[in-house]
Amino acid sequence: xxxxxxxxxxxxxxxxxxxxxxxxxxxxxxxxxxxxxxxxxxxxxxxxxxxxxxxxxxxxxxxxxxxxxxxxxxxxxxxxxxxxxxxxxxxxxxxxxxxxxxxxxxxxxxxxxxxxxxxxxxxxxxxxxxxxxxxxxxxxxxxxxxxxxxxxxxxxxxxxxxxxxxxxxxxxxxxxxxxxxxxxxxxxxxxxxxxxxxxxxxxxxxxxxxxxxxxxxxxxxxxxxxxxxxxxxxxxxxxxxxxxxxxxxxxxxxxxxxxxxxxxxxxxxxxxxxxxxxxxxxxxxxxxxxxxxxxxxxxxxxxxxxxxxxxxxxxxxxxxxxxxxxxxxxxxxxxxxxxxxxxxxxxxxxxxxxxxxxxxxxxxxxxxxxxxxxxxxxxxxxxxxxxxxxxxxxxxxxxxxxxxxxxxxxxxxxxxxxxxxxxxxxxxxxxxxxxxxxxxxxxxxxxxxxxxxxxxxxxxxxxxxxxxxxxxxxxxxxxxxxxxxxxxxxxxxxxxxxxxxxxxxxxxxxxxxxxxxxxxxxxxxxxxxxx
Numbered sequence: 001x002x003x004x005x006x007x008x009x010x011x012x013x014x015x016x017x018x019x020x021x022x023x024x025x026x027x028x029x030x031x032x033x034x035x036x037x038x039x040x041x042x043x044x045x046x047x048x049x050x051x052x053x054x055x056x057x058x059x060x061x062x063x064x065x066x067x068x069x070x071x072x073x074x075x076x077x078x079x080x081x082x083x084x085x086x087x088x089x090x091x092x093x094x095x096x097x098x099x100x101x102x103x104x105x106x107x108x109x110x111x112x113x114x115x116x117x118x119x120x121x122x123x124x125x126x127x128x129x130x131x132x133x134x135x136x137x138x139x140x141x142x143x144x145x146x147x148x149x150x151x152x153x154x155x156x157x158x159x160x161x162x163x164x165x166x167x168x169x170x171x172x173x174x175x176x177x178x179x180x181x182x183x184x185x186x187x188x189x190x191x192x193x194x195x196x197x198x199x200x201x202x203x204x205x206x207x208x209x210x211x212x213x214x215x216x217x218x219x220x221x222x223x224x225x226x227x228x229x230x231x232x233x234x235x236x237x238x239x240x241x242x243x244x245x246x247x248x249x250x251x252x253x254x255x256x257x258x259x260x261x262x263x264x265x266x267x268x269x270x271x272x273x274x275x276x277x278x279x280x281x282x283x284x285x286x287x288x289x290x291x292x293x294x295x296x297x298x299x300x301x302x303x304x305x306x307x308x309x310x311x312x313x314x315x316x317x318x319x320x321x322x323x324x325x326x327x328x329x330x331x332x333x334x335x336x337x338x339x340x341x342x343x344x345x346x347x348x349x350x351x352x353x354x355x356x357x358x359x360x361x362x363x364x365x366x367x368x369x370x371x372x373x374x375x376x377x378x379x380x381x382x383x384x385x386x387x388x389x390x391x392x393x394x395x396x397x398x399x400x401x402x403x404x405x406x407x408x409x410x411x412x413x414x415x416x417x418x419x420x421x422x423x424x425x426x427x428x429x430x431x432x433x434x435x436x437x438x439x440x441x442x443x444x445x446x447x448x449x450x451x452x453x454x455x456x457x458x459x460x461x462x463x464x465x466x467x468x469x470x471x472x473x474x475x476x477x478x479x480x481x482x483x484x485x486x487x488x489x490x491x492x493x494x495x496x497x498x499x500x501x502x503x504x505x506x507x508x509x510x511x512x513x514x515x516x517x518x519x520x521x522x523x524x525x526x527x528x529x530x531x
Contacts, residue, residue: 144438145328151319154327159320160211183303183322185209186217186292188245188284191228196309201235204307208317214305215239217297221250221283241297249291250283252417261417268420272482273343276420286416288388288423290407293398302326302396308389314447314456314466321392325441331394332431333441335448336387336455337493339476342485344420347413349381352429355409362402366436371495372429374488383485384492386431387474388424389450392443402434442497452477458529471501471528472521491521501526 159180185204189197201216215238218224224242233240252258268276275281298304303322325333356363374382397403407426415421431440447456447464453474456466472491479485489510494501501524508523 147324147328147330147441150324150328154323155319157211157318159323161213180320181303181322181326182301183305184215184217184241184298184301185307186219186298186304187307187309188219188288188292189309190220191222191225193309194228194231197307198231198235200307200309200311200313201232203313205236207313207315208321209236209238212320213238214322215241217241217243217301219243219245219292219295221245221280243295243297245287245291245295249287249294253411255412256414256417260414264418264420268343271343272480273341273420274478274480276344282417282420285420285422286411289416289421289426290404290411293395298395302394303392304395305392306389308450310451311389312447312449312454314449315445315460315464317446318463321443325392325394328441329439330441331397331435331439332386332427333392333443334386334388335390335443335446336453336474337384337442337496338387338453338474339383339479339487339492340385340422340425341479341483342383343483344422345415345425346419347415348410348419348421348425348429351410351413351415352381352406352433355406356433358409359402359405362405362434364402364434364436366438367433368437369432371498372432374486376489377486381425381429382488382492382495383425384488384495385422385424385428387450387453388422388427390443390446390448391427392441397435400434403430406430406433437496442493468529471526472524475521476519494524 187197187200197218213236216232216236218228218232218240220242221244223244229240229242252261265277265279292298293304303325305321321333324330372382372384373379407430410416410421410426445457445460447460447466449455449466454466454469455473456464456469458468460468471493475491475493476487479487488495490502503525504523505525510520510523513522514520
């Protein structure tokens with residue numbers, strides 16, 4: 001083998017001999033490119049002897065191989081002559097390939113050139129107790145509000161007013177009050193719920209309102225008694241208003257069939273829908289959905305914070321919540337995003353969809369309904385809702401044309417009485433249709449509990465009297481075991497936040513977890529306890 005290799009090297013290194021000349025002149029075929037036609041071999045006539053034929057063939061071959069080479073593009077043509085002498089062809093090829101590889105790495109694929117980039121600002125470690133946990137479309141506005149920066153500059157009770165009517169930071173209280181939002185704490189409560197509202201007021205006053213002194217507005221379907229007024233006035237130095245809900249806002253509308261309504265009460269009570277048998281609960285859901293913001297007392301206010309009886313507030317809040325909403329152009333703020341019992345409102349999404357088809361011009365161009373739709377269930381409503389017993393909102397949004405038309409559309413359909421439409425899913429769908437997601441705020445920093453649902457922010461032991469809860473803590477607690485509804489693949493709050501909050505652990509599967517007795521929602525990389 002070594003002898004053959006040596007012979008081959010000697011043969012092919014010869015500068016004056018081609019081993020194929022004499023043996024196979026036909027290998028030198030005519031080039032197919034027309035540009036190279038001038039290099040065609042001359043035809044060989046067989047009239048001469050074999051030796052002359054061979055000589056002619058050899059002469060023709062030599063003429064071909066010694067002809068000038070056609071001009072072929074090479075990157076070396078663009079390299080200065082001085083450099084060209086010191087660099088090999090192989091080095092030029094490597095450098096050229098590297099250059100094109102760098103271009104491919106830097107330039108994004110063509111299919112992404114027209115795509116809007118939505119960034120999720122979700123840091124893994126909390127630098128402060130206030131965090132933007134929502135998707136922000138940065139290209140939507142030239143100068144979007146910066147809630148994170150606002151909180152950094154306006155916390156530590158910068159805008160607070162003490163109970164002795166002097167400003168904590170020694171600024172004129174009259175100047176401060178004139179600048180602050182026209183806002184109120186509102187509560188729909190009965191005389192019989194005095195103990196519960198005393199608990200709620202005591203905690204919210206202690207943790208926040210004693211420093212900011214926003215007025216309270218209490219609503220009832222009957223006049224408040226003296227005991228209720230005396231007890232609540234003893235809990236705050238702020239002004240309190242006691243209002244009665246108008247009768248036409250707390251009674252059966254004339255277009256409702258009473259017989260059908262009574263059948264609905266009996267049916268929903270029999271299948272175990274929460275408070276489905278209570279007439280007053282239907283009135284309450286209807287009033288909270290579309291009448292509270294129409295009350296004459298609230299015409300002098302632009303913002304509200306809804307407070308329920310028998311709730312808990314666990315954390316010190318060191319900034320003006322209403323000022324935060326106004327300055328950052330927020331329309332709606334929530335604290336929990338959870339599932340509701342779908343048996344309460346089986347026709348809600350069908351009616352909402354028909355409203356969208358009838359009034360497409362009312363839908364906000366930046367509206368995002370995707371997080372509320374279940375692709376596995378034919379794109380129907382996934383029953384996620386902002387838990388509305390804690391909500392901070394813009395009254396002018398609810399008074400707007402779009403929300404008013406939507407409420408009237410649902411009200412005329414009778415869903416509050418023939419079914420049990422709740423204000424939580426209605427507010428959720430309304431906000432999702434008519435408000436861009438960048439104007440919805442997740443109050444992750446406020447610890448709160450209503451009945452079995454509890455929310456406590458992480459890394460907050462210095463200001464909260466509660467144990468931090470994972471971000472999915474209350475996902476399906478309102479859905480009884482007997483409800484046949486399908487739960488979405490991801491929890492409600494994660495679908496709202498998107499981005500990194502949807503990432504799963506490597507190797508985890510929802511079906512695998514359920515095979516071992518889990519609920520299928522413990523495979524997320526982020527738990528919400530460290531961010």
